[in-house]
Amino acid sequence: MCGIVGYVGKHQVTDAKDIIIDGLKKLEYRGYDSAGIALNTGDRLEIRKHVGRIENLEKLIKGETLNSHIGIGHTRWATHGAPSDLNAHPHCNADGSIAVVHNGIIENYVEIKEWLTKEYGVQFKSETDTEVIAHLIGIYYDGDLEDAVFKAVTKMRGAYAIGVVAAAEPDKIVAVRKDAPLIAGLGEGCNFIASDIPALLKHVREIYLIENNETVVVTADDVKIYNEARKQVKREVFHVTWDAEAAEKEGYDHFMLKEIHEQPKGLYETLNRRIEKDGSIKLDGIHLTKEDIENFNKVFIVACGTAYHAGLVGKFILENLAKIPVEIDVASEFRYRDPFVDDKTLFIAISQSGETLDTLAALREAKRKGARILSVVNVVGSSVARESDDVFYTWAGPEIAVASTKAYTTQLMCMYLIGLYMGRKKGVVSDEKYAQYMSELKQIPDKLANLLEGESAIHDLAKELYKREQVFFIGRGADVGVSYEGSLKLKEISYINSFAIAAGELKHGTIALIEKDTLVIALATQDKLYEKMLSNIQEVKARGAYVIGVAKEGNKEIEKQADRVIYIPDCMDEVSPFLSVVPLQILAYYIAKERGCDIDKPKNLAKSVTVE
Numbered sequence: 001m002c003g004i005v006g007y008v009g010k011h012q013v014t015d016a017k018d019i020i021i022d023g024l025k026k027l028e029y030r031g032y033d034s035a036g037i038a039l040n041t042g043d044r045l046e047i048r049k050h051v052g053r054i055e056n057l058e059k060l061i062k063g064e065t066l067n068s069h070i071g072i073g074h075t076r077w078a079t080h081g082a083p084s085d086l087n088a089h090p091h092c093n094a095d096g097s098i099a100v101v102h103n104g105i106i107e108n109y110v111e112i113k114e115w116l117t118k119e120y121g122v123q124f125k126s127e128t129d130t131e132v133i134a135h136l137i138g139i140y141y142d143g144d145l146e147d148a149v150f151k152a153v154t155k156m157r158g159a160y161a162i163g164v165v166a167a168a169e170p171d172k173i174v175a176v177r178k179d180a181p182l183i184a185g186l187g188e189g190c191n192f193i194a195s196d197i198p199a200l201l202k203h204v205r206e207i208y209l210i211e212n213n214e215t216v217v218v219t220a221d222d223v224k225i226y227n228e229a230r231k232q233v234k235r236e237v238f239h240v241t242w243d244a245e246a247a248e249k250e251g252y253d254h255f256m257l258k259e260i261h262e263q264p265k266g267l268y269e270t271l272n273r274r275i276e277k278d279g280s281i282k283l284d285g286i287h288l289t290k291e292d293i294e295n296f297n298k299v300f301i302v303a304c305g306t307a308y309h310a311g312l313v314g315k316f317i318l319e320n321l322a323k324i325p326v327e328i329d330v331a332s333e334f335r336y337r338d339p340f341v342d343d344k345t346l347f348i349a350i351s352q353s354g355e356t357l358d359t360l361a362a363l364r365e366a367k368r369k370g371a372r373i374l375s376v377v378n379v380v381g382s383s384v385a386r387e388s389d390d391v392f393y394t395w396a397g398p399e400i401a402v403a404s405t406k407a408y409t410t411q412l413m414c415m416y417l418i419g420l421y422m423g424r425k426k427g428v429v430s431d432e433k434y435a436q437y438m439s440e441l442k443q444i445p446d447k448l449a450n451l452l453e454g455e456s457a458i459h460d461l462a463k464e465l466y467k468r469e470q471v472f473f474i475g476r477g478a479d480v481g482v483s484y485e486g487s488l489k490l491k492e493i494s495y496i497n498s499f500a501i502a503a504g505e506l507k508h509g510t511i512a513l514i515e516k517d518t519l520v521i522a523l524a525t526q527d528k529l530y531e532k533m534l535s536n537i538q539e540v541k542a543r544g545a546y547v548i549g550v551a552k553e554g555n556k557e558i559e560k561q562a563d564r565v566i567y568i569p570d571c572m573d574e575v576s577p578f579l580s581v582v583p584l585q586i587l588a589y590y591i592a593k594e595r596g597c598d599i600d601k602p603k604n605l606a607k608s609v610t611v612e
Contacts, residue, residue, distance in 0.1 A: 002089075002103035003027030003075040004182070005200075006163045006173045006193035008220045010069060017066050020073035023192075023199035024054055028601060032075035034088035037061075038099035039068035040170045045099050049074075049088035069220070070170060072163045072193075074101035080109070081127025091131040093138025094122060097167045098145075100137065102130040103195055104160030104180040112136060112155060133162060141166065146217055149174045150230060153215070159357055163193055173218040177210045181355040181383065184208040184216050184223045186237065191218045197240055198398065208235045209381045238381055254599045256401035256493070260585050261452060264445040266406045267578065269395035270413045271441055279438065281421045285391040286374065290425045293322070296346045300339065300371070301328040302362045303350035306404040306488060307411060310376075311350050312481030313577050314415035320574065321419035321437075323428045331358035335365040343370035348418075351375070352399060352407040354382020363387060376414045378407050392418065401600045403493050405585050408485060409448075409578055416441060416575070440575045447569040451579060455586055461548070461564065462590030466494075468519045472510070473500040473584075474540075475523035476533055482577045483523055486584030493602050494592040503536040516544030521584070523550045524558055525568060525576040537561040550580055 005023035007016050020037055035057045036049025046066055050056040054075070074089035081087040090099040106112070109129035116122040122135045136155060140148040145166045159179035166172070175182060175193045185192035185204040193216065194200050197207065208223060210216055214233070215226045225233050252258035276282050299318055301311035308330055315326040329339070331349075341347065347366040351359045354377035363384060367373050375388035378396050385391045394410035420437055423429030429437075471490060473483035480502045487500035501510050503522070514520070520540045524533035530551075537547055538561055549562030552570045559565055568579040592599050 002077050002101075002195070003032060003199070004072070004101050004103055004161060004163050004175075004193065004195045005074075006072040006101075006165075006175065006218065007190065008070045008171065008173055008192075008218055009190040010220050016068040016071040017061065019203070020071050021054060021058060022202065023194060024073045024075050026198040026201070027075060027194070027196060028054065032077050033083035034076045034078075034085070035074065036076075036088045036090050036101075037071055037073040038090040038092075038101070038165055039066050039071040040165055040167060041066065041068050042170055043167070045092070045096055045165065045167045047090055047092060047096070047099060049085060049090065051083050051085050051088060070165065070173065072099065072101050072165055072173060079105055080129040087126045087128050089128075089130060091126060091128065091134045093134045093141075095138075098134050098138045098141060099165050100130060100134040101163045102133060102160055103162075104178070105129060105158045106132060106156055106160060107158040108156070109158075129158075137164060143168065145169050145172060145174050146215070149176060150215065153178075161195065171219050174215065175210070175218065176215045178213055179357060179360065181353075182210040182216070184210060184218060184225075186223060190220055191223050193218055198400075201240065205240045206237045207240060209238050209386070211386070212383070253593075254401065254589070256403055256405060256589055256599050259399055259401055259406045260582070260589065262397065263406045263409050263582065264449040264452070266394070266396040266410045267413050267448065268445040270410045271417070271445075273395060274417055275438075281417055281424070283392055283417065283421050285393065286418070286421070287390055288372075288374075288422070288425070292372065293422050293425050295344055296324060296372070297344045299324055299326045299346045299348060300334075300341065300366065301326060301348045301350065302331045302334050302359060302366075304331050304356055304358055306408045306485060307350040307352060307356075307359075309481050309485040309488065310408055310411035310415065311348075312484065313412055313478060314348070314350070314419075316478050316481065317415050317419040317574065318422070321429055322422035322426060324422070329362075331356065331362040334362040341366050341369040341371045343372075345369075345371040347371040347373050349373065349375045349384055349388065350377075350411055351382075351384050352378045352404055352411075354379040354384040356384070360384060360387070374418075376411055376418075378410070402602055402605050403489055403588075403599070405489075409581065412577055413441070413444075436572070437574070440572045443571070444575060444578045447571065447579060448582060451568060451582055452586075458566065458583055458586045459590045461566075462587055462594055465519065465548075465587075466591045466594035469496060471496055471498045471519045471521060472514070472540075472545075473498065473521045473523070474503040474506065474536060475500075476503050476529040476536075477526040478573065478577050479523035479525055479529075479533075479580065482581050482584070483521075485581055486521065486523075486588070489585055489588035490591065492605060493588055493599050494595055494597055495603070496591070503533060506536060506539060511539065511543065514540050514543040514545050518543075518545045519548070520545045521548045521550065522562065523580055524555070525550060525552055525580045526573045527552070527555075528573060530555060530557075534558060534561055550583060552576070
């Protein structure tokens with residue numbers, strides 16, 4: 001979603017512009033369509049903004065003397081109003097003395113806009129909901145920015161994080177968090193605000209995690225946090241342990257390719273950090289007792305996008321290992337269907353960023369109804385993590401590309417470990433079955449590393465396929481969830497119309513779309529369903545489809561049916577999703593590259609979706 005960066009330094013410092021723009025570049029992975037900056041030059045606010053990439057903004061201000069020690073910057077992901085220079089942030093009040101950057105949505109902006117127009121004659125220049133914030137603060141401003149922001153916030157409904165500066169107060173940024181991520185960075189003679197940690201890593205390691213409904217007042221010497229009652233609150237400093245280099249490309253053409261290759265390490269870390277010397281599983285951050293687990297009569301897995309696809313595999317695994325009914329739902333639908341949730345429900349939220357608004361809202365609804373909340377997240381200290389009863393962190397490391405890869409496979413590993421843990425606690429996973437699973441899981445990182453060595457062959461295949469405009473993914477059993485994920489990867493970075501379906505459903509409508517040269521990617525990694533998948537491949541081949549099969553090494557019969565076959569290392573059916581998804585990630589990457597797409601920053605997409 002939108003990215004916010006703010007900086008306050010000492011008066012003698014004049015590089016606020018460069019610091020803010022550098023921070024915005026570190027947030028490009030969040031997705032954006034325009035960028036802007038507001039600098040306080042001592043007697044006025046200088047606003048510069050431009051549609052498109054940050055490079056456009058840099059060209060706009062190149063050569064300008066904009067000396068300032070304080071400012072705010074923004075990358076916008078359009079919600080209200082099309083991408084344009086006029087709709088780009090920052091937005092100002094009528095006389096340009098107040099500037100605001102904003103991530104989120106003001107739900108009652110029309111009501112506020114009409115009130116400001118009727119009562120104060122305010123004229124609006126943009127189509128955004130953000131502009132009403134600037135005018136609202138301007139109406140309340142009488143020399144105390146902090147007070148004006150507090151008053152304005154009482155009028156606003158929605159999910160947002162805002163950063164505000166005033167021309168008359170050249171030493172202060174005021175920021176507010178309401179259901180959208182916000183942090184404050186603590187430097188030497190300078191302090192920061194930002195939407196996410198990577199924006200600040202070049203400058204600081206000590207940060208405050210701003211909580212919901214809190215206001216933060218930032219000067220060069222101090223950072224103060226206030227609650228809704230305007231009482232100052234104390235906050236423990238969070239120390240960031242990973243370094244800036246972890247978020248760099250390290251020679252790869254794109255972050256996505258780098259992150260695909262980081263999967264063996266991420267899976268090794270996620271697994272082995274949880275295995276005790278005696279071979280048992282210790283889930284740090286999860287405190288479910290045998291009695292807790294036996295009390296649950298249902299599990300809900302709720303997530304969005306790629307995390308939802310990890311949940312599809314998670315349902316398959318939890319039901320198999322923990323012997324408990326599992327429902328899975330997309331977070332945006334969960335809370336609007338009044339699901340049956342009570343104190344006998346385990347609610348599992350899966351989120352890479354831990355800031356996805358729909359997932360947060362579903363979590364809060366389940367918590368309100370009495371459910372035990374367990375989250376699987378990649379970002380320490382994120383909102384989902386902080387609001388959960390139990391937290392299980394993936395060890396993927398920072399994921400920058402919008403299209404998730406290593407977060408997905410490490411989320412899978414977490415779901416397998418949770419399933420084994422619950423099954424062992426309940427006594428429904430035998431020693432033999434536990435040993436078999438652990439043996440298979442421990443082999444996954446090495447098998448995945450070996451699989452990645454065949455990347456060039458998949459690249460060659462992509463050169464043959466990249467002009468296709470329609471693709472179908474099919475699979476059975478555990479392959480169904482992987483089909484959905486493979487399809488999503490292809491469509492989100494190559495913009496090819498891609499569709500996934502359980503292979504057994506083909507005859508119930510979808511097969512009508514199969515014609516000569518239709519590309520079908522068929523996952524056939526489940527030994528117990530292998531012959532049925534071969535039949536499904538025959539069905540689409542009979543109608544002229546061009547089939548790419550994905551199968552385990554040794555299962556050569558598929559070569560008689562498919563036009564091309566990608567083989568994965570042999571493994572137990574239940575753990576095949578770790579391996580079968582990787583060729584699909586690589587294929588999507590190279591098809592997108594051949595098509596000349598912006599792989600790390602696909603159009604219209606954002607890494608962390610912080611609005612409904």
